[in-house]
Amino acid sequence: MSHRNAPLTETGRLRLARCVVEDGWALRRAAERFQVSPTIAQRWADRYRLLGEAGMADRSSRPHHSPRRTPTRTERRIIKVRLLRRWGPARIAHLLGLVPSTVHRVLTRFGLARLTHLDRASGRPIRRYERDRPGELVHVDIKKLGNIPDGGGHRTLGRQAGRKTRSGAGYSYIHTAVDDHSRLAYSKIHTDEKKETATAFWTRAQAFFTTCGITVERVLTDNGACYKSHTWRDALAAAGITHKRTRPYRPQTNGKVERLNRTLLEEWAYARPYRSEQERRDAFPHWLHTYNHHRGHTALKGKPPASRVPNLTGQYT
Structure with a gap:
């Protein structure tokens, strides 16, 4: 060109x-x-x-021969150290007797320039995936969150004063379901993570997805006790839904809902100093609506999940 x-x-x-x-x-x-x-x-x-x-026609300006290019053996050594030790270019260069810019150029060439592209546990490049249609896979998880005492916690009162009001506040459990293809989320705050609560949450979540024109085929969860119960198993089986569980100690497998948990902490739970737990809970439905309808998602090229859902408003049911 x-x-x-x-x-x-x-x-x-x-x-x-x-x-x-x-x-x-x-x-x-x-x-x-x-x-x-x-x-x-x-x-x-x-x-x-x-x-x-x-x-x-145009021709490539790349030379036919590059005699000064880093030898293949050296490139393999750089990649090996990167994958095994997750070191940066400077440390790898010091170990192998190279220049950091050379190491960085090799890592860039092989798509390993950023550590975020590697799995922390195995050191292998992350292979991201996305299901082809809504409902093909739904990720489900629970996030445990400390309650805010009346009058505010340390974010409002400061560290010293916040410690006095912290005890006895209890915890909230945010149950969340995220569609893999559209990133559409259904989430509710509950007081526990028991099997009855988790099963009742899923019943409401499935009804929500159905209203949006999404037929759920598979559900992916971790190995929590509530998800291994007969109550949970029977509820999915009755709806004809296949249940999949992640490998133990591998939360990356359920990464889409784990990433949503991080997003809601940053943009809702800790976004501003709340004076009470009820004040924070009252702000949650508005945030969730913004996430589904208006907030641009990087995986969706800046569009909200609503752009991929055929009937989010439920007007065609």
């Missing part, structure tokens, strides 16, 4: 070459006519004689 300042396109090159080769124009005359140097005119004329019209 020609750059923006190129005087000739492929069509212009062809016209120039035909003027010289077929019509017998002098190089200087053709160069002046097409506003290029005689050297350029000679180049396109020679290529036309040799290759014809196909020779007018």
